[in-house]
Amino acid sequence: MAHDEDVAGSERTLYPYVTGTSVIGIKYKDGILMAADTGGSYGSTLRYKSVERMKVIGKHSLLGASGEISDFQEILRYLDELILYDNMWDDGNSLGPKEIHNYLNRVMYNRRNKFNPLWNSLVLGGVKNGNKYLGVVTMLGAHYEDNHVATGFGNHLAVPILRSEWKEGMSFEEAVKLLEKCLLVLLYRDRSSINKFQIAKITEEGATIYPAYSLKTFWGFSAFQNPGQFAEGTW
Amino acid sequence: MFRNQYDTDVTTWSPAGRLFQVEYAMEAVKQGSAAVGLRSRTHVVLATVNKAASDLSSHQRKVFKIDDHVGVAIAGLTADGRVLSRYLRNECINHSFVYEAPLPVGRLVVRLADKAQVCTQRSWKRPYGVGLLVAGLDELGAHLYYNCPSGNYFEYQAFAIGSRSQAAKTYLERRADKGRPLRHQGDAAGEKLTSSICTVAIVGIGEPFHIISEQAVQEMVDALETREEATAEQSGGDMQDESGNPDAAAPMEEI
Numbered sequence: 270m271a272h273d274e275d276v277a278g279s280e281r282t283l284y285p286y287v288t289g290t291s292v293i294g295i296k297y298k299d300g301i302l303m304a305a306d307t308g309g310s311y312g313s314t315l316r317y318k319s320v321e322r323m324k325v326i327g328k329h330s331l332l333g334a335s336g337e338i339s340d341f342q343e344i345l346r347y348l349d350e351l352i353l354y355d356n357m358w359d360d361g362n363s364l365g366p367k368e369i370h371n372y373l374n375r376v377m378y379n380r381r382n383k384f385n386p387l388w389n390s391l392v393l394g395g396v397k398n399g400n401k402y403l404g405v406v407t408m409l410g411a412h413y414e415d416n417h418v419a420t421g422f423g424n425h426l427a428v429p430i431l432r433s434e435w436k437e438g439m440s441f442e443e444a445v446k447l448l449e450k451c452l453l454v455l456l457y458r459d460r461s462s463i464n465k466f467q468i469a470k471i472t473e474e475g476a477t478i479y480p481a482y483s484l485k486t487f488w489g490f491s492a493f494q495n496p497g498q499f500a501e502g503t504w
Numbered sequence: 505m506f507r508n509q510y511d512t513d514v515t516t517w518s519p520a521g522r523l524f525q526v527e528y529a530m531e532a533v534k535q536g537s538a539a540v541g542l543r544s545r546t547h548v549v550l551a552t553v554n555k556a557a558s559d560l561s562s563h564q565r566k567v568f569k570i571d572d573h574v575g576v577a578i579a580g581l582t583a584d585g586r587v588l589s590r591y592l593r594n595e596c597i598n599h600s601f602v603y604e605a606p607l608p609v610g611r612l613v614v615r616l617a618d619k620a621q622v623c624t625q626r627s628w629k630r631p632y633g634v635g636l637l638v639a640g641l642d643e644l645g646a647h648l649y650y651n652c653p654s655g656n657y658f659e660y661q662a663f664a665i666g667s668r669s670q671a672a673k674t675y676l677e678r679r680a681d682k683g684r685p686l687r688h689q690g691d692a693a694g695e696k697l698t699s700s701i702c703t704v705a706i707v708g709i710g711e712p713f714h715i716i717s718e719q720a721v722q723e724m725v726d727a728l729e730t731r732e733e734a735t736a737e738q739s740g741g742d743m744q745d746e747s748g749n750p751d752a753a754a755p756m757e758e759i
Contacts, residue, residue, distance in 0.1 A: 361644050362608040371604035398643065 300472035302393035328393035339452030366395025378410025390420035547708030574640035581633035609640035619730035621655030
């Protein structure tokens with residue numbers, strides 16, 4: 270059977286086109302909280318401004334993705350099928366976040382080995398039977414779990430804040446405030462971020478993806494006043 | 505069952521709607537040496553009586569660990585049992601590899617049952633001649649299943665298969681609500697026990713599936729016989745292993 274790859278020479282991902290930026294995830298008292306902006310960049314253009322980069326998976330998990338949006342959509346289709354077959358068993362058993370995390374790891378790593386990666390960094394969080402779970406899988410198939418995780422620029426800007434200020438058993442309000450602090454830093458410093466965020470929560474009871482909202486920014490620093498002061502003629 | 509003209513092929517129905525080859529396969533299970541299974545909310549125990557081909561040979565292995573959370577005891581054609589155990593181990597390890605989690609017992613037995621069913625609907629195959637007692641633990645609790653050559657499977661609180669299993673089943677039915685698995689296991693095997701002729705295995709919460717050492721089994725058997733003698737003196741009757749007094753003396757410690 271002639272496969273497209275054989276006929277076309279080779280078809281594999283070379284670079285991403287429409288991308289999402291950082292995702293942050295933290296554990297808190299009742300479960301997991303995740304945050305991401307709703308931007309889809311086309312190179313340096315902020316092309317799409319209402320992209321939902323976090324989705325509920327099954328009964329127990331939340332998946333957030335940065336990187337190529339079309340690959341994220343493909344992953345959602347794989348997971349759809351996985352959850353469908355899991356539900357069809359109808360036997361009281363269900364795939365928890367740990368299982369889904371490992372499944373995703375298998376998928377990402379196998380694609381990487383074929384030099385045809387799904388160009389995403391994934392954050393998988395969930396709660397099952399009282400156990401909270403939060404992990405990351407990268408496009409290279411690297412995976413890890415922690416109490417607080419982030420992708421992309423979040424690794425450089427948010428993780429240090431989380432390492433300093435995250436603590437066990439935070440309340441919902443405390444956790445959201447911490448996430449917003451990270452999101453604000455990312456907004457100021459990450460060129461591909463936009464001021465439109467979503468927070469997603471998952472607990473034993475269920476998952477909620479809150480409607481998008483914006484953060485208040487402050488640009489009134491004295492150093493920003495009269496920027497042409499020392500460079501006459503600049504614009 | 506007597507020979508008839510509808511029993512040559514597994515794919516031939518009898519006029520009464522029976523598949524004789526499948527029923528004959530289940531006979532093979534009944535002829536095998538006994539296997540008993542019993543569960544509580546947190547543990548499942550399997551016990552088998554081991555037959556040796558001759559006095560000089562070793563005993564046949566009838567209990568197989570499938571994964572940390574599942575084990576099986578077989579009765580019937582042990583060669584078929586080994587092959588199916590290999591299949592079950594493969595299914596468990598493949599699931600663990602992809603999902604980093606144990607395969608739920610209910611899903612494992614369905615795959616086994618579906619595999620057995622295939623052999624009842626292909627003219628070039630024969631049914632597996634082995635019955636399996638599948639003991640396992642998962643998120644939903646402790647489970648004991650019986651998988652039949654017919655491709656049927658059932659979940660049980662307690663069950664026995666193989667020769668003289670009816671006596672064991674009756675004994676277990678009478679004691680359905682009592683909570684002490686191990687004591688009943690010994691009684692239910694229904695034969696004069698020594699640790700050399702029986703194998704006992706257990707799986708439970710915090711306890712991966714393992715076969716209990718011969719020494720430990722012997723201690724249990726001795727403890728059982730001591731208790732039986734004690735209650736025999738009390739009631740003044742002639743006590744047999746199978747019919748222990750349900751209101752008898754001190755509870756034995758579970759291992």
